[in-house]
Amino acid sequence: MKARILKTEADYTAALAYVEGLMDAEADSPEEEELELFSLLVEQYERAHYPIAPPDPVDAILFRMDQQGLARKDLVPYIGSQSRVSEVLNRRRRLSLQMIRRLHAGLGIPAGTLLQEPGGQLEPLPFDPQNFPLTALYKAGYFEGWEGSIRAVKEYGEELLAPLLAVFAGAIPQAVYCRRTDTELDVHALAAWQARVLNLVQEDELPDYAPDALDEAFFNRIVRASYFPEGLRLVKGILNERGIHFALLPHLPKTYLDGAAFLSPGGRPVIGMTLRHDRLDNFWFTLAHELAHIHLHLHDNDLAFFDDMEHRPCDTDDPRELEANAFAQELFIPEAVWQAEGLPLLAFCEERDLLALAEKLEISPAIVSGRIRWESGDYTRSTRLIGQGKVRELFPDFG
Numbered sequence: 366m367k368a369r370i371l372k373t374e375a376d377y378t379a380a381l382a383y384v385e386g387l388m389d390a391e392a393d394s395p396e397e398e399e400l401e402l403f404s405l406l407v408e409q410y411e412r413a414h415y416p417i418a419p420p421d422p423v424d425a426i427l428f429r430m431d432q433q434g435l436a437r438k439d440l441v442p443y444i445g446s447q448s449r450v451s452e453v454l455n456r457r458r459r460l461s462l463q464m465i466r467r468l469h470a471g472l473g474i475p476a477g478t479l480l481q482e483p484g485g486q487l488e489p490l491p492f493d494p495q496n497f498p499l500t501a502l503y504k505a506g507y508f509e510g511w512e513g514s515i516r517a518v519k520e521y522g523e524e525l526l527a528p529l530l531a532v533f534a535g536a537i538p539q540a541v542y543c544r545r546t547d548t549e550l551d552v553h554a555l556a557a558w559q560a561r562v563l564n565l566v567q568e569d570e571l572p573d574y575a576p577d578a579l580d581e582a583f584f585n586r587i588v589r590a591s592y593f594p595e596g597l598r599l600v601k602g603i604l605n606e607r608g609i610h611f612a613l614l615p616h617l618p619k620t621y622l623d624g625a626a627f628l629s630p631g632g633r634p635v636i637g638m639t640l641r642h643d644r645l646d647n648f649w650f651t652l653a654h655e656l657a658h659i660h661l662h663l664h665d666n667d668l669a670f671f672d673d674m675e676h677r678p679c680d681t682d683d684p685r686e687l688e689a690n691a692f693a694q695e696l697f698i699p700e701a702v703w704q705a706e707g708l709p710l711l712a713f714c715e716e717r718d719l720l721a722l723a724e725k726l727e728i729s730p731a732i733v734s735g736r737i738r739w740e741s742g743d744y745t746r747s748t749r750l751i752g753q754g755k756v757r758e759l760f761p762d763f764g
Contacts, residue, residue: 427454494519562635574607604636613640623651627670643757670689710737719737
């Protein structure tokens with residue numbers, strides 16, 4: 366038989382028969398050389414067409430238990446409760462990556478066997494799932510496609526977080542916080558929120574962004590939009606036209622977040638807002654504050670600005686936050702106008718006075734009311750004009 370690459374099942378069958386006829390070949394004979402050659406050809410065909418399935422992970426665990434004389438209760442540190450151990454060994458629960466890491470480190474079972482990937486290795490963990498509020502993320506719908514129970518979320522945290530955080534490519538941007546110092550901030554929840562925003566906007570097809578796109582005409586459109594009752598609906602379109610992503614996403618517990626500004630992996634600016642305070646004054650000022658960060662501070666860097674706009678003063682010595690506040694105030698109510706017509710209203714004003722100033726500036730009365738409340742520190746004033754509950758009315762699908 367002529368030696369050649371085996372391409373068909375018929376070639377393979379014929380080669381097997383030929384090898385069987387050469388099994389009695391004498392040492393160092395031409396027949397023995399043929400036996401070695403045809404054996405290699407048969408082995409090559411079998412590797413390609415009859416791959417050996419990797420060992421079953423449960424069988425590997427049972428084998429190691431038998432080797433080391435372990436009982437089921439001895440697997441609790443690696444798998445979890447005794448009921449979970451029973452579920453895994455009875456093949457009613459698949460191994461999580463967390464279990465696999467523990468079994469590999471503690472019992473020395475090859476990672477490739479547990480992963481069902483011959484030669485597979487466990488990559489270094491870029492994040493610790495235990496740091497993230499997995500239950501809150503699950504309830505907020507961050508883990509699309511997850512069909513397991515809420516009780517199982519923590520066990521499979523690594524698998525659930527990996528696709529969410531992949532947008533960072535292993536490097537979460539440096540965060541700049543404007544917030545109160547008397548609150549416990551969950552920085553991992555903020556990172557997850559940011560990742561979710563980035564995942565939501567990554568399919569948007571926008572024109573390229575250029576810093577000079579944020580010109581006077583652009584900001585005038587933002588100010589003008591606030592004047593109309595449904596102007597909030599125009600914001601996304603105005604921003605998208607200039608290459609800026611925009612997303613509304615509810616805040617997570619312990620983030621105290623109203624708005625944020627950062628860059629997408631593609632280099633486009635992103636503004637995310639939470640509507641944590643469902644008020645028109647908060648919406649417009651937060652939007653202007655985040656636009657200020659884009660205009661003044663986000664220039665090809667890895668910063669991410671997270672802002673709690675409800676408290677005065679902002680508990681940070683970062684001048685960029687003060688600049689953003691000043692920019693937002695000037696955008697809606699120029700300082701000269703504020704000095705001449707706004708300051709006198711701090712001592713006493715009636716609703717018609719606020720409406721008159723808003724009409725003169727062609728901005729939402731909520732913005733004037735919010736400025737009066739902020740400057741005076743009296744948040745009981747002008748309650749009717751701040752637009753409480755008016756933002757979500759325009760975004761019925763939010764949250």
